[in-house]
Amino acid sequence: MKALINDYGNSIKLTRKKKLIYNFKRDAPLYLLLLLPMTYLIIFRYAPIYGVVMAFQDYNIFEGISGSEWVGWDVFKFIFDQNGFYRALKNTLVLNVLDLIAGFPAPIILAILLNELRHVRFKKIAQTVLYLPHFLSWVIIGGMVYLMFSSAGMANTVLTSLGFAHIEFLSQKINWLIMYVAIGVWQNVGWGTIIYLAAIIGINKELYEASDIDGCSRLRKMWHITLPGIKPTIIILLILQIGRMLSIGFDRPFVMGNSLVSEYSDVISTYVYRIGIGSGDFSQATAVGLFQSVIGLIFLLTANYIAKKVGEQGIW
Structure with a gap:
């Protein structure tokens, strides 16, 4: 019984994987169009979040974020x-x-x-x-x-x-x-x-x-x-x-x-x-x-x- 359940679960996973691959191939041009705005968001919206740590530092422009003293609140x-x-x-x-x-x-x-x-x-x-x-x-x-x-x-x-x-x-x-x-x-x-x-x-x-x-x-x-x-x-x-x-x-x-x-x-x-x-x-x-x-x-x-x-x- 356990073997049947495992086989059924594996078949569902394979079906989902095939469906995912099929959908990706079908919508490949849309994913390529989505790549540009996603790249923009990552570079200009999410990557700068790292700079928030300056709020907890005595930031020195010459030392940078890694070299500035941590002062907390x-x-x-x-x-x-x-x-x-x-x-x-x-x-x-x-x-x-x-x-x-x-x-x-x-x-x-x-x-x-x-x-x-x-x-x-x-x-x-x-x-x-x-x-x-x-x-x-x-x-x-x-x-x-x-x-x-x-x-x-x-x-x-x-x-x-x-x-x-x-x-x-x-x-x-x-x-x-x-x-x-x-x-x-x-x-x-x-x-x-x-x-x-x-x-x-x-x-x-x-x-x-x-x-x-x-x-x-x-x-x-x-x-x-x-x-x-x-x-x-x-x-x-x-x-x-x-x-x-x-x-x-x-x-x-x-x-x-x-x-x-x-x-x-x-x-x-x-x-x-x-x-x-x-x-x-x-x-x-x-x-x-x-x-x-x-x-x-x-x-x-x-x-x-x-x-x-x-x-x-x-x-x-």
């Missing part, structure tokens, strides 16, 4: 005693929360409105115009913002010519916050709209046909069909956005910030740039980056866990 203790770190952390959270509040619903609303347009040509032109800013560098956008909204910019020239008061868009703190969030929404809303439009296309058209028979208005169809249809996409993107609450790009706050609003514009990315590149303290810069990544992972896992608990579809 001393670098983190030093960072957590710095007021500048807590200011950068607070500003990062504040700016990301404002981006979440203003920027996350914007592409959803815009995608639903574009989906309701009946003029196909105008719809295509509007989509192109809306997502074009996504491909502009923040350096270019920063120059445009300065020309438009600086003290001697076009906006203030128009305001003063109409008899209104001069407004400091980029040097007063509250005005700068409004401009930062508004420009961010303008730059990203078109790209997010594409994602939600793709999700809307996947909704069953028979639902809209049935609602037309029942006499539903366009507003009720948007509320009861379109929004529930893209709800899984909204949840997944919201989880990912929450996971990036401590991650903030360097170029946007650096380009739009200035010394007059540094109390708000100094974020973790600019802080890391200042202490890592400016001061040459790579241990501190690595430690801050590691802290940022760990807290971001905790946010991501927590958001995904809450989504699953309330009955929504998570990332996994």
